[in-house]
Amino acid sequence: MSKFDRLDRFGVMEIDKDEYERKQAYVLKNCKCSGCPSFVPGDAQAGYCFPAIGTSDKIQFEKECICKTCAVFKEYELNHSFYCTRCSQVCQALKTEGPAAHGN
Secondary structure (H helix, E strand, O other): OOHHHHHOOOOHHHOOHHHHHHHHHHHHHHOOHHHOOOOOOOOOOOOOOOOOOOOOOOOOOOOOOOHHHOHHHHHOOOOOOOHHHHOOHHHHHHHHHOHHHHOO
């Protein structure tokens, strides 16, 4: 597995717009975000692990993260947490594994 593959677990950098939209719809349908203790009812989004969804506008406090119990997390072999407040898998990976993590 290349470093790029570790950063882009969803493979969005290599797919066309239609496939991107299918993956995003799949993530939104199958994520467990709305059942998380940190989730705020009425928040418009879920599937925060997916690139370009962004973080929650309503969640102000991280209570407990259930990401590791989610089928999407397991299927795509994700390895971060609190996507709702900390940003997507790609974003967190870049912060911890990419050039930003090394001061470059």
